[in-house]
Structure formats: structure tokens, C-alpha cells
Amino acid sequence: MGSKDRILRQKEETRCKILDAAYRIVKAEGWQGLNMRKIADDIEYTPPVIYEHFSNKDAILKEITKKGFLQLYNELKELKENISDPEEQLEAMWMAFWNFAFKNMEMYQVMFGVEMTCWLMKVPEAELQYELFLETIARVMPGEPDAEVVKQKYFSFFSVVHGLISINIVGDGLGGEMNTHILKDAIGGIIRSIRS
Amino acid sequence: MGSKDRILRQKEETRCKILDAAYRIVKAEGWQGLNMRKIADDIEYTPPVIYEHFSNKDAILKEITKKGFLQLYNELKELKENISDPEEQLEAMWMAFWNFAFKNMEMYQVMFGVEMTCWLMKVPEAELQYELFLETIARVMPGEPDAEVVKQKYFSFFSVVHGLISINIVGDGLGGEMNTHILKDAIGGIIRSIRS
DNA sequence: TAAATAAATCTAACAATGTTAGGCAAATTT
DNA sequence: AAATTTGCCTAACATTGTTAGATTTATTTA
Incomplete structure (x- = not known):
């Protein structure tokens, strides 16, 4: 049976x-x-x-969001496995984060609350990408950096990238070169500031 | 009569x-x-x-948002009038932007689309604060900077500040010192990078 | 295999919320 | 004072999330 x-x-x-x-x-x-x-x-x-x-509509949104965070995690993890140099890895990961946002815009919206209810703090899967970044950032920093400092650096990265993504989503888009400029500048700048 | x-x-x-x-x-x-x-x-x-x-609920939201942008504009303008040094002015303006967001969190949400429909591109009053920043940034930069570059710098500032605000609104907040650290670092960094 | 039970699915409805139609009454104009 | 306009209300409709209860279908039991 x-x-x-x-x-x-x-x-x-x-x-x-x-x-x-x-x-x-x-x-x-x-x-x-x-x-x-x-x-x-x-x-x-x-x-x-x-x-x-x-059980209700929210449960559907939550589940969709979970899958989104898992997908993001997997894309980041693959990069991590295929790029050995930590700095390169870190930059590639943020670029992948950026690309994820535009290839999956609606998903990004619900994951991070861009013109949409946010599920970031409500799904444990969101931790995965966070941990991945923390790890990589720590590898770029010299010595054994304090966890709080690593966290702070993560949010420095995240703030610029997320802020730029947000303004592109809610606005008309800034244009490819402007985005690239700001993004590379910011990411490069933070990497430089933490590497030694 | x-x-x-x-x-x-x-x-x-x-x-x-x-x-x-x-x-x-x-x-x-x-x-x-x-x-x-x-x-x-x-x-x-x-x-x-x-x-x-x-005419409908949206018209109310729009009007509220307009008032929000006007308030932000006025707060920024006052700073501009009372601080002569351009760099100091610029930093103070972004700090004021930051403070505005938390003193008027719901307003900020609707103005910039944090877990809420965004009105930024739909109310002309949003331009006011933008122009104010552009002007100040240009004053900090040497010579007669290209408008596109100034715009780019504005969005560099905006991205970090807005990104950090967003994560604080949708999340549990990062804690006062961490926020201050990230904010001052970022703003200071961008100012340094544009001043000469 | 036929009756009993359980599961799957539907129809109908309720509640909340944005919005509109149409009527009454108060104020204003003629 | 009559006519008209305005202000405001009651009642209702549409959309959307959600639930209750009936019904049909599938499965299990005797």
C-alpha cells in the first residue's frame, strides 16, 4: 500500500x-x-x-523568501569555492549579491523590504549569506579580527550595496556606468581599508 | 459676504x-x-x-510624503545657512538626514520605500533635498566638478546612509556605536575622497 | 464487494477595506 | 419664501484574505 x-x-x-x-x-x-x-x-x-x-498568505511569502535566501547563499557559496584569493572572492561575492538583486528583483524586495514587507529577520535562512560574508571578510582582514569589527565591516559593505540597489529599484535606475562606478569605488574602498 | x-x-x-x-x-x-x-x-x-x-488614499500618502520632503529640506537648509565650512556642512547634513529618518521613521519609510510604497519619484518636492546636497558636494570638490561626478558622489553618500537606515528599520538595529562607526567612517571616507 | 470512513475539493459566505451612489438636510442664493 | 447648492450620511459594491460546511471522491474496513 x-x-x-x-x-x-x-x-x-x-x-x-x-x-x-x-x-x-x-x-x-x-x-x-x-x-x-x-x-x-x-x-x-x-x-x-x-x-x-x-496557513495563510504570509506563510507563502515566508516560504518564497526562504527559497530566495537559499538561492543567494548557493550562488555565493559557489563563488567562494571557485575563487581562492580572499579579496577577489569578497568583491566577486558582493557583485554576485548585486546581480542577484536585479536578476531576482521581486525576490530581493521581499527579502530586504524594498517597497514590500520584509522577511529578513523572520527567516533563519537569511543567516547563511551573512555568515558567508563574515567569514570572507575575516579572511581579508589581517590577524584574528574581533567579531564585532568584522560585523561592522559587513554592514559597511551591505549598506552601500543595499542602498544602491534600493535606489535603483524604487527610482528610474542610475544608469550602468554610474552604478558600476559607485559600486566598485565603494567595495574597493572598503576592501582597501580593511586589508592591512 | x-x-x-x-x-x-x-x-x-x-x-x-x-x-x-x-x-x-x-x-x-x-x-x-x-x-x-x-x-x-x-x-x-x-x-x-x-x-x-x-481623490483616494494614495493622494493622502502623497501629500504626507510631500510634507515630509519639505520638512527634510527645511532642516537641511537651516544647517546649510548656519555652517560655513563646506565639509562640516556636508557631514552635518548627512547626520541630519540620518536623524530625520529615526525621528520620523514612518515618514522616512514612505519617502524612500522602506517596507512601504515609495513616493520618492512621484513628488517633485523630493528634488529639493537632492539639489541641496548636490550644491554642497560641489562646494567641497575642488574646481568646477562635472555635474555627473557630483551626482555620482551624491549617490555614494545616499547609498550608505540609506542602506544603513534601512537595515536599522527592518532589523533589530545595530546598536548606537556600530551605527555611528559605520556612518562616520563612510561619510568621512567619501568626503576625504572628494576634497582634493 | 458494499458500507463506513476519511480525504479532497467545492460553494458560499464573512470580515476588512477602498470607494461610490444616492438621498436628506442644512446653508446659501435668488 | 422658493430654489439651489453644499455638506454629510447611509447603504452599498468590489476586492481580497479567510473560514464553515456541504459534497464529492478516494480509501479502508467488514
């Missing part, structure tokens, strides 16, 4: 379909275009079915 | 009361706590009355 398995598999599949549908709608129409009825339409069920898989 | 005046004055007063009520509610309950019925309750009218003064 392997029906249990099949049923569980189907349940899991529907759950996935809900998340996929939700994010598909969001990519097409933005976060304010998302509602439960559209998700239901998309998966060809009625709205109440969604509530057998998620 | 001065009744026209009185009527206009009363209309204007109600309009003001609506804006005040709205922002009072927001300060007490956050942006998601704001709705038309609560505003109506607060001004002791029924909801439809609000629509005689504002």
Missing part, C-alpha cells in the same frame, strides 16, 4: 505549484498583483485548497 | 485634519494600521467626506 507515498508526493507537488504560481504572478505583476484567487486559478483549484498547504 | 472665505478656510482645515489624523494613526500603528475608516473616526466624519478632500 504505497498510496501514502503517492499522496504525500502529490501534496508536496501541489505545495510547490502554489509557490511557483505565486512567484510567477509576482514576476509578471509585482507584489501588489498577487492574491490568493490568482494563485488558485493558476494551480486550477479553488482558494481554500491553498490553505491546506499554507 | 465673506462666507466664501470662511468656507474655504474650513475646507482647508478639514483637509489638514485628515492629513494630521492619518499621520497620527501611522505613528501609533504603522502604515498597515492606517485605513480610511480610522481617519474618518478621528476627524469625526464618515469616510465619504474624506473623498471630498482627496
